[in-house]
Amino acid sequence: xxxxxxxxEIEHLDSVATLHVQRxxxxxxxxxxxLLASGSWLGQPVDEPSVPTGMERYLTDLVLPLPPDGRLLxxxxxxxxxLGPVERLAPDGIVFEVAxxxxxxxxxxxxxxxRLEARPMxxxxxxxxxxxxxxxxxxxxxxxxxxxxxxTARWLLGQLVAGLAQEPR
Numbered sequence: 523x524x525x526x527x528x529x530x531e532i533e534h535l536d537s538v539a540t541l542h543v544q545r546x547x548x549x550x551x552x553x554x555x556x557l558l559a560s561g562s563w564l565g566q567p568v569d570e571p572s573v574p575t576g577m578e579r580y581l582t583d584l585v586l587p588l589p590p591d592g593r594l595l596x597x598x599x600x601x602x603x604x605l606g607p608v609e610r611l612a613p614d615g616i617v618f619e620v621a622x623x624x625x626x627x628x629x630x631x632x633x634x635x636x637r638l639e640a641r642p643m644x645x646x647x648x649x650x651x652x653x654x655x656x657x658x659x660x661x662x663x664x665x666x667x668x669x670x671x672x673x674t675a676r677w678l679l680g681q682l683v684a685g686l687a688q689e690p691r
Contacts, residue, residue: 538650539663541636543675546644550686554640555608555616557685564603577604581625585677600625615641620649622674632663632671638679645682647675 557563565582573579584601606619620638624631636649651671653663663671 538652539668540650541671541675542648543672543679544644544646545679549640549642549644551614551616551640551642553686554682558605558608563685568602577606579604584622584674611639615639645679647679
C-alpha cells in the first residue's frame with residue numbers, strides 16, 4: 523500500500539482486526555535501514571528459542587499516549603517487539619515484518635503481526651491483531667480498544683522518525 527492513500531478504519535474479521543496506520547513525511551530510507559539494523563535503540567535484545575526464524579526480538583516499552591497527543595498521560599507496557607529482516611521494496615523503499623505482544627499478562631493484551639513499509643514519502647504499518655477476551659473483547663475493540671491499537675502503532679512510527687532525527691553515531 524502506498525503511504526499517500528487514505529487511511530481506512532480498522533476492519534474487524536471473525537477473531538482479528540486489521541490495522542493500517544500511516545505517517546506521511548520525508549524519510550531517509552537508507553538511514554532507516556541502518557537504524558533498524560542496529561536494533562539497540564529498541565530496547566534489550568532477547569535471545570530465546572521461541573523467537574521465529576529470521577526475526578530479532580527486543581524487550582521494550584510500547585507507549586499509548588493519552589490523549590492521542592500525549593500531553594497528559596502515557597501508558598507504558600513491557601512488550602516483546604519482533605522485527606524481521608529488512609527487504610528491498612521496489613523501487614525505493616524497504617519493508618520488514620513487525621510483531622508485538624505483551625511480555626506479561628499476555629492474555630489481557632492484543633497480539634499484533636504485520637509489516638512495516640518505509641518509502642521516501644512516509645511510513646505505514648499494516649497488519650492484524652487479536653483483541654483479548656473473545657467475543658466481549660472484539661465488541662470492546664469495536665467501541666474503544668481500536669483507539670489503543672492505532673495509538674500504539676502511531677507511537678512506534680513516531681519512534682522511528684525520532685530515531686532518524688538523531689545525529690548518526
